[in-house]
Amino acid sequence: MNTQDDLDELMICRLDSGRKTVQPCSIVIFGASGDLTARKLVPALYHLFKERQLPPLFRVVGFARRDKTDAAWRAELREALGRFSRTQPVDESAWAQFAANLCYCRGDLTDSAACARLRQTLDAFGQPELRRNLLFYLAISPSQVGLAVEQLHRAGLLEREPSTGWQRVVVEKPFGHDLLSAQALNTGLTRFAHEQQVYRIDHYLGKETVQNILMFRFSNALFERVWNRDAVDHIQLTVSERQGVGSRAAYYEEVGALRDMVQNHLLQVLALVAMEPPVSLEAEAIRDEKVKLLKCVRLIFPEQGARHVVRGQYTAGTVAGRPQAGYRDEPGVRPDSSVETFVALKLFVDNWRWSGVPFYLRTGKCLPVSASEVRIQFRPTPHVLFAAACGPKLDCNSLTLRLQPDEGISLRINGKIPGASVGVRPVRMHFSYNAEFGAYTPEAYERLLLDALAGDATLFIRRDEVEAAWTIADALRAGWAGKPLTDAEFYPAGTWGPPAANELLARAGHAWRNPQPTR
Numbered sequence: 001m002n003t004q005d006d007l008d009e010l011m012i013c014r015l016d017s018g019r020k021t022v023q024p025c026s027i028v029i030f031g032a033s034g035d036l037t038a039r040k041l042v043p044a045l046y047h048l049f050k051e052r053q054l055p056p057l058f059r060v061v062g063f064a065r066r067d068k069t070d071a072a073w074r075a076e077l078r079e080a081l082g083r084f085s086r087t088q089p090v091d092e093s094a095w096a097q098f099a100a101n102l103c104y105c106r107g108d109l110t111d112s113a114a115c116a117r118l119r120q121t122l123d124a125f126g127q128p129e130l131r132r133n134l135l136f137y138l139a140i141s142p143s144q145v146g147l148a149v150e151q152l153h154r155a156g157l158l159e160r161e162p163s164t165g166w167q168r169v170v171v172e173k174p175f176g177h178d179l180l181s182a183q184a185l186n187t188g189l190t191r192f193a194h195e196q197q198v199y200r201i202d203h204y205l206g207k208e209t210v211q212n213i214l215m216f217r218f219s220n221a222l223f224e225r226v227w228n229r230d231a232v233d234h235i236q237l238t239v240s241e242r243q244g245v246g247s248r249a250a251y252y253e254e255v256g257a258l259r260d261m262v263q264n265h266l267l268q269v270l271a272l273v274a275m276e277p278p279v280s281l282e283a284e285a286i287r288d289e290k291v292k293l294l295k296c297v298r299l300i301f302p303e304q305g306a307r308h309v310v311r312g313q314y315t316a317g318t319v320a321g322r323p324q325a326g327y328r329d330e331p332g333v334r335p336d337s338s339v340e341t342f343v344a345l346k347l348f349v350d351n352w353r354w355s356g357v358p359f360y361l362r363t364g365k366c367l368p369v370s371a372s373e374v375r376i377q378f379r380p381t382p383h384v385l386f387a388a389a390c391g392p393k394l395d396c397n398s399l400t401l402r403l404q405p406d407e408g409i410s411l412r413i414n415g416k417i418p419g420a421s422v423g424v425r426p427v428r429m430h431f432s433y434n435a436e437f438g439a440y441t442p443e444a445y446e447r448l449l450l451d452a453l454a455g456d457a458t459l460f461i462r463r464d465e466v467e468a469a470w471t472i473a474d475a476l477r478a479g480w481a482g483k484p485l486t487d488a489e490f491y492p493a494g495t496w497g498p499p500a501a502n503e504l505l506a507r508a509g510h511a512w513r514n515p516q517p518t519r
């Protein structure tokens with residue numbers, strides 16, 4: 001007889017070989033002295049190397065303006081690994097083997113000789129594959145992206161139709177600051193590279209729990225049947241952060257929460273939660289459905305703004321027992337800044353499946369907990385049996401997809417309170433990643449880098465997706481652009497945003513369910 005464990009083994013259904021095939025290649029990081037390289041990219045490559053996911057033959061070339069030797073760059077990265085690696089202590093022997101493949105190339109993108117030097121560096125490796133297959137990772141400001149691809153093209157390193165091998169460009173967000181600038185950025189990028197060579201990163205798509213949204217929806221008939229306006233009352237999506245802007249004020253002052261989080265991460269999660277089943281699991285099929293969904297999001301025009309959009313900015317307060325300065329007092333922030341650190345939205349998806357169902361989205365800094373979750377709130381029962389005693393107190397079923405931390409899925413149902421008397425209260429059925437799969441938590445960047453190296457674009461954002469998302473964000477922003485914050489738009493750090501965020505839901509008889517702190 002099979003035990004439960006045997007059954008679980010028998011039921012594993014693999015949709016791929018379990019390993020990505022990556023050909024020998026060179027990875028060139030532009031912005032090699034930056035925070036992202038030290039904090040995310042190199043730790044991710046180190047882990048891929050340790051897990052033997054990188055090909056036996058590879059090089060990582062750091063390209064940046066500062067003058068430094070290979071040894072100095074490696075030493076910097078080793079120090080950063082000690083702080084940022086998800087596994088500690090660092091495996092010195094694995095690091096030494098990995099670091100032997102790292103080298104540094106000094107260069108300024110405005111100098112046309114710089115990419116020629118990069119080319120010489122790649123030629124000097126003396127291995128045809130290291131020169132043929134090239135991944136360019138642009139961890140640089142969006143204003144330099146067009147120039148970078150142009151210089152690469154001039155140096156003969158980036159062709160739309162490479163005669164042999166492959167050449168890919170990975171681009172970090174922000175992809176512009178509105179639709180027009182995104183279009184200009186995309187045009188600059190695709191002057192010298194095909195759209196198929198461009199990999200736009202949204203690190204939320206690299207999270208296991210975000211990828212699981214599609215698996216969960218489309219491999220469980222039970223839930224997909226109720227995933228529509230007939231059964232769903234409304235949907236809440238919360239991405240809350242306890243941290244303030246910290247040392248990123250200069251960047252944040254230019255973007256604010258809507259452009260930093262909603263235009264990309266929240267709309268991507270919304271698209272995965274609400275999209276139609278794709279015709280296959282191929283990258284283009286999934287991306288087609290996401291774009292279709294984004295195009296169905298009703299645009300909110302300025303005159304409707306007040307009923308659909310709430311912005312806020314944190315003032316001094318206490319977060320997790322620690323005092324927190326107000327946003328305007330953070331170093332690098334203008335003392336009269338009206339940049340939003342919080343946004344709450346009520347959106348509608350105008351298609352057959354979701355007609356009339358509100359989607360509430362919110363995100364903010366200096367909120368009480370750091371957590372990301374999606375809550376599907378189902379409609380109430382007809383109240384025939386319990387109406388007299390319970391009335392509206394009878395809880396409606398809900399399903400919470402907890403994206404981070406405490407990754408898992410909870411179904412809230414009602415159950416009888418044990419005992420002679422008759423009482424009902426909500427109880428939870430819970431799936432925890434940790435309990436089920438153990439604490440296997442690769443960083444989003446590991447998965448995304450591996451996919452870009454293997455040429456799998458499923459988890460990257462296509463040009464039309466970015467532009468559809470900007471169309472939504474631009475319409476939302478138009479309502480407040482140029483208007484200073486009013487007193488009612490401030491919230492003390494450590495609270496769930498300004499009161500208007502609650503009123504946004506209360507008008508429809510709804511209420512936010514706040515994520516609980518990590519247990």
Ligand code: BG6
Binds near residue numbers: 241260261372
């Ligand atoms: C980034 C934003 O894209 O995402 C940051 O620029 C934000 O402001 C971060 O803090 C949140 O990512 P995560 O993975 O910590 O939820």
